[in-house]
Amino acid sequence: MSLRRLPQALAVPLLALGFSLLVGAVFVLAIGRDPVAVYAELLRGTLGSPYGVGQVLFKATPLIFTGLACALAFRAGLVNIGAEGQLYVGAFATAWAGFTFRGAPALVLAPACILAGALAGAAWGAVPGILKARFGSHEVINTIMLNFVAIALTGYMVSNVFVVPETVHTPEIAAAARLPRFEAFMPFFGGSPVNVSFLLALAAAAGYALLMNRTRLGYELRVVGHSAGAGEYAGIRTGPAVITAMALSGALAGMVGSNFVLGYKHYFEGGFSAGIGFMGLAVALLAQGSAVGVVLAALFFGMLSHGALVINTMVPKELVEILQATVIASVIVSSNVVQDYARRRARERTAAGVTP
Amino acid sequence: MSSPAVELLDIHKSFSRVKANDGVNLAVARGEIHALVGENGAGKSTLMKILYGLYAPDRGEIRIDGKPARFRGPADALRAGLGMVHQHFMLVRPFTVVENMLLGREGVPPVLPMDRVAASREIRDLSGRYALDVEPGAVVEDLPVGVQQRAEILRVLLHGASILIFDEPTAVLxxxxxxxxFRVLGGLRDQGKTILLITHKLDEVMQVADRVTVMRAGRxxxxxxxxxxxxxxxxRLMVGRDVALGRVEGEAPAGAPxxxxxxxxxxxxxxIARVNSVSFQVRAGEIVGIAGVEGNGQTELVEAIAGLRxxxxxxxxxxxxxxxxxxxxxxxxxxxxxxxxxxxxxGLVLEMSLAENLLLGRQRESEFSGRVLLRAEPILRMARRLSEEFDVRPRDVSLKTRDFSGGNQQKIVVARELGRAPRLIVASQPTRGVDIGAIEFIHARLREARDQGVxxxxVSADLREVMSLSDRILVMYGGRVVGEVPGRDAREDRLGTLMLGGAA
Structure with a gap:
């Protein structure tokens, strides 16, 4: 993104945030509390202490992965509602590799666990891609259906195959597979499970930006995403492009396990995600496809997510859910408003044949 | 003498630094067909948008029947008797003609049943009076483009317009x-309507208009x-110099197929079978033109050759x-x-930049891409060179192609394709919607390619274009090649007969 377009890129999320904070304030007032105090408390609890910051980073980490997954699909013209299922399958594969190859050294095992998660997620994502490419069936339906299958399948694995009696989780991964917490080398994060997978998420964001903006593959995916007709015309085969995009999207979602499994609990647990895959859609929407945007949006939603616990004593935590929902709705509205405005400006310039 | 139906006096309109209209005066007498011609970017569209209330002029006055008028939007213009027939029709395609006509009519309560019978009768009356021949019960998307356009005219008339503005009306016909x-236009004029025709096809002007105003660079x-x-x-007035659109024969005889x-x-x-046992050759160093009324298999033929079908x-x-x-x-x-x-x-990805669009289809060439990464610098250099060479305006390689005018969009496509040292050029309607200066340029480039052995x-619906460029002309009708004529002695009437399925 060129610097000239930056104001426009920022206008959308800022408008949306401003509006949803106002809506949130109305609700806070309606239950007789002071919105300024609530928001201040939310800020203090999240950004006001190293522990709070650590919690925000920890909550943001999986959202970066799923946000990137959804953003990649969006830019290739696909809607991946299946990040949730892909992250379950991926996280399970990560754990499986971690408790199966116990003898391996850390330098090999941790990356292998992450890779296993990415591959499993990619395979799970590729299925609706293949169904679309081969039979034209819509990826929205198929990704949603595969979510149920993934959650049920991993649940079955935990309760029937890799059973730890009286729990709903797998055996623990080998110590060598664990990703260190930040507190191990930055003690001020004390108590927060934020870990090295946050850095991995940042690296994934950088990789995503490189892929979409600098590589031929990313260019081709974007062309197909905007216009399948133009893609065909340019010699890009739509089928393989769709499958590739869905697999890459699934791979990103499949890396969520690095945070929860390798960095936090050290096992896979049924039902651990609770909608991180779906929040990825919101993150991608707020980010409008850009990698920096995904990281910022994930941090914001991570802040809300931890903030919900902080302000729970003042207002019901449902307030945060209202905030999240209004943010998403206002992103859609404000992105239309901003785009219309930008387009009118550009039209007027070109109508006049401006030669800058 | 009565005052003109439409009068624009000393209209000024600037966009940032550029004067789109720079003191424009235009007078259209009641009951005449007045053509407004000029190249892309000459300021015709801006002027019409001002007249129609879409833009406010910086300075100047609009008079309708001698009375000063001030339009804050198309609704005001409509009330003053102005109606615009847009290039892209404003009809709801799955609706019938009647349903479209009832849309947006004032005084119709939103929840009461619509009076289709009365509306149909009204439509038949008007349709008969102006020889528009539109069936009220027909579904719009089932109608040929020409009839859709007449439905659009009908709607404007139903709104009570006495001054009709047409924006490039024949581009889609x-x-x-x-x-x-043109017959319909004549009829409208003879019944006292005033018509303002925006076009850049000069033969149309000569054929139907009574007066013509030429614009160049905002004046x-x-x-x-x-x-x-x-x-x-x-x-000459439009371009500011002499323009040659006549035939130029090739320099060398054609080579191998x-x-x-x-x-x-x-x-x-x-x-549905669209192309039936078609055989022909195109040899190195020759231009073979395919003439025919659109929809006779040309689209499918071209797509098959390009590998898209x-x-x-x-x-x-x-x-x-x-x-x-x-x-x-x-x-x-x-x-x-x-x-x-x-x-x-x-041909374009409208949401992507000019540079990215000039790369379309060339993204695998080693000049622009390594095994994985695109080469940003060579791509930008190529984009700057091509937009300079083909005079794409504005010259901004990071601007989305959506934001270029139609003529400039076409130049972008042509620039990309002709800019890549081809063996075989398949050009379908290469000058559709571009102005006369650009047509001359694109034609020259096609001839130049031919002379270099390409x-x-x-394929063109514009017979003049086919005739002035082609060494040989094939005529397609009903999915077959029904005739071949050497370009040098092609005559319009003979081609026309073949195009309509008549014997040679």
């Missing part, structure tokens, strides 16, 4: 439909009675190699370039 349309550079002027004079199509059969997406029967050879089943990318590598007829659906297949 077949030659036959255009002839019908009026001439006003003539049509009987006192000539296409050459108008072209580059494209060879044998007994080709192609079906469209609804599995499956071939049902027969073969396609390039340079002696069978490419019938090869992919688009393989054909591109063997030197095929293709200017598609539908630039918005195929084989050119030209």
């Amino acid at each position: 077949t030659p036959q439909e255009a002839t019908d349309f 009026v550079v001439g006003e003539r009675a049509v009987r006192d002027t000539s296409p050459a004079e108008l072209a 580059v494209l060879e199509v044998r007994s080709l059969g192609v079906r469209d997406s609804r599995r 499956e071939v049902e029967a027969g073969t396609i050879h390039m340079d002696g190699r069978d490419v019938t089943g090869s992919r688009v990318a393989q054909r591109q590598r063997s030197g095929l370039v293709h200017v598609p007829e539908d630039r918005q659906r195929r 084989a050119v297949l030209l």
